[in-house]
Amino acid sequence: MKKKVFALIDCNAFYVSCERVFNPKLNNKPVVALSNNDGCIIARSKEAKALGIKMGVPLFKVKDIVERENVIVFSSNYTLYADMSRRVMNIISEFTPSIEVYSIDEAFIELTNMNVDYESYARHMRKVILQYTGIPVSIGIASTKTLTKVANHIAKDDESLEGVCSLIQHENLDQVLEDTNVADVWGVGRQLSKKLIANGIFNAKLLKNCEDAWVRKMMSVNGLKTVSELREISCLDLEETSATRKSCCTTRSFGKPLINLEDIEQAVTTFARRATERIRGENLIASTVSVFLRTNPFDRNRYYSNSSTTTLSYPTYDTVQIVKTALQLTKIIFRENYKYKKAGVLLSGFYEKGTETKDLFSEARYRSPKLMSAVDQINERYGSDTIQIATECQMGKWKQKRKNCTQSYTTQLDNVLLI
Amino acid sequence: MLLTFYKEGVECGFPSPARDFTESSIDLNEELIHRPNSTFVVRARGHSMIDAGISPGDLIIVDRSLKPRHGSVIVAVLDGELSIKILNIKSKHDISLESANKNYEDVHVSEEMDFMIWGVCTYVVHDLKKLNSSL
Numbered sequence: 001m002k003k004k005v006f007a008l009i010d011c012n013a014f015y016v017s018c019e020r021v022f023n024p025k026l027n028n029k030p031v032v033a034l035s036n037n038d039g040c041i042i043a044r045s046k047e048a049k050a051l052g053i054k055m056g057v058p059l060f061k062v063k064d065i066v067e068r069e070n071v072i073v074f075s076s077n078y079t080l081y082a083d084m085s086r087r088v089m090n091i092i093s094e095f096t097p098s099i100e101v102y103s104i105d106e107a108f109i110e111l112t113n114m115n116v117d118y119e120s121y122a123r124h125m126r127k128v129i130l131q132y133t134g135i136p137v138s139i140g141i142a143s144t145k146t147l148t149k150v151a152n153h154i155a156k157d158d159e160s161l162e163g164v165c166s167l168i169q170h171e172n173l174d175q176v177l178e179d180t181n182v183a184d185v186w187g188v189g190r191q192l193s194k195k196l197i198a199n200g201i202f203n204a205k206l207l208k209n210c211e212d213a214w215v216r217k218m219m220s221v222n223g224l225k226t227v228s229e230l231r232e233i234s235c236l237d238l239e240e241t242s243a244t245r246k247s248c249c250t251t252r253s254f255g256k257p258l259i260n261l262e263d264i265e266q267a268v269t270t271f272a273r274r275a276t277e278r279i280r281g282e283n284l285i286a287s288t289v290s291v292f293l294r295t296n297p298f299d300r301n302r303y304y305s306n307s308s309t310t311t312l313s314y315p316t317y318d319t320v321q322i323v324k325t326a327l328q329l330t331k332i333i334f335r336e337n338y339k340y341k342k343a344g345v346l347l348s349g350f351y352e353k354g355t356e357t358k359d360l361f362s363e364a365r366y367r368s369p370k371l372m373s374a375v376d377q378i379n380e381r382y383g384s385d386t387i388q389i390a391t392e393c394q395m396g397k398w399k400q401k402r403k404n405c406t407q408s409y410t411t412q413l414d415n416v417l418l419i
Numbered sequence: 420m421l422l423t424f425y426k427e428g429v430e431c432g433f434p435s436p437a438r439d440f441t442e443s444s445i446d447l448n449e450e451l452i453h454r455p456n457s458t459f460v461v462r463a464r465g466h467s468m469i470d471a472g473i474s475p476g477d478l479i480i481v482d483r484s485l486k487p488r489h490g491s492v493i494v495a496v497l498d499g500e501l502s503i504k505i506l507n508i509k510s511k512h513d514i515s516l517e518s519a520n521k522n523y524e525d526v527h528v529s530e531e532m533d534f535m536i537w538g539v540c541t542y543v544v545h546d547l548k549k550l551n552s553s554l
Contacts, residue, residue, distance in 0.1 A: 024535070025499035087456045094456075132457035132484050134537075306455065335446075410459060416478070417461040419494060419501045 146229035251344025287349035
């Protein structure tokens with residue numbers, strides 16, 4: 001069977017890179033971005049990494065380094081990040097329609113049937129993404145998705161590779177795997193890596209050489225897939241639906257092209273409902289909703305692709321609310337007389353349920369969508385003032401928790417860059 | 420907001436036969452933004468580009484995908500500062516950034532400078548209502 005070829009495109013320190021696009025003074029300086037509520041560090045520039053600031057640490061724990069080294073700290077600006085992500089993903093989809101948007105800053109693509117030199121193709125893609133958006137990416141190429149993760153790590157760490165690393169026909173794959181900690185293998189979580197290390201499996205090469213029966217016992221069927229993938233046997237195909245903690249995207253190509261708004265609305269409703277169900281299952285609430293829509297990219301004459309993003313006034317996992325928002329976004333981007341081939345809904349800006357800022361209506365929102373529509377009706381009848389009180393109250397608190405949040409440079413006309 | 424224009428007028432009761440004659444509306448997004456994924460909007464602050472038709476407060480559409488040429492109006496990054504300038508390429512090693520206002524000096528790009536082109540300006544949106552009210 002013909003070997004498959006996958007690539008993983010991963011944006012470098014994505015949130016930091018987004019801030020740098022609109023504030024070039026931040027280049028070559030240590031910069032970090034914080035999680036929701038300004039709690040933990042969730043993105044670090046290369047310079048911040050070099051200072052020993054670890055991923056995921058609470059800000060207060062590195063306060064000394066931050067002050068001494070003048071590390072620049074940003075609150076998460078999910079509106080900006082979602083919009084920049086949308087641009088990057090759209091540009092990738094113009095290169096190839098086989099794309100799995102894996103998270104806000106990562107996408108898998110399949111290159112199997114593309115008659116190109118993979119490395120130079122990836123280099124070109126990287127150059128275009130950087131020029132069009134200002135976002136630097138790293139690209140790992142390999143015959144399985146699990147190995148593209150390994151390749152991507154190398155592309156990031158070894159600057160001489162200029163952001164692209166291919167493990168296709170690599171002369172010494174075993175050496176590469178030996179240099180990869182078992183905890184860094186995709187699909188091996190923290191618990192599992194502890195178990196493996198306790199059994200003497202420290203690196204990816206050792207894991208690759210484990211016996212199947214033992215792997216199945218230790219790691220279940222999914223683990224066996226991971227191990228096969230390390231052996232260059234592709235077991236995981238591109239998934240058009242995916243979820244991680246950073247974002248949750250539900251998308252599908254339509255069986256036959258859709259033309260009417262009603263049909264697309266129906267599809268978007270399903271995608272929004274599914275995505276919401278998923279995050280609810282993980283006890284997450286979303287603050288940002290994006291919708292995208294496109295025709296067949298090979299139909300050059302009638303090609304249309306667009307997307308729209310909005311930040312909810314409060315994070316939610318209320319299906320009604322998210323569906324409604326998704327439908328509003330759909331109306332904004334829908335154009336008549338196109339044959340739509342694909343649509344999708346992306347949720348991001350997650351909080352764990354219970355960690356968000358509470359207000360008067362917090363509980364009611366999750367319990368009763370009926371209450372929400374009642375509130376909307378009041379809003380309609382008596383003007384927006386009553387509702388504004390709750391929203392403003394929330395916004396006020398919000399701002400405190402996002403002390404260093406930049407503007408919505410790309411989504412609000414009042415917030416664009418002043419030059 | 421986009422409005423649909425019915426050439427033949429609209430009748431009540433029946434599904435209008437005029438539906439078939441609906442003309443597509445004028446969409447400025449389509450006209451002015453050729454590559455949405457690489458296009459950004461910025462706002463002009465000073466008077467340095469006034470003779471090129473860019474006034475303070477104007478919105479400027481910037482397309483990062485375009486190749487800057489001699490004479491292009493660009494968003495430049497010079498030592499971390501963003502500015503709007505006219506690109507003057509005399510030769511490969513002789514590049515200067517010019518303003519469109521004689522009160523501003525040209526900047527010759529030397530090798531020590533950290534210089535980058537952020538994007539190429541394509542259109543200006545100027546609010547004429549504001550102009551009238553200031554007279």
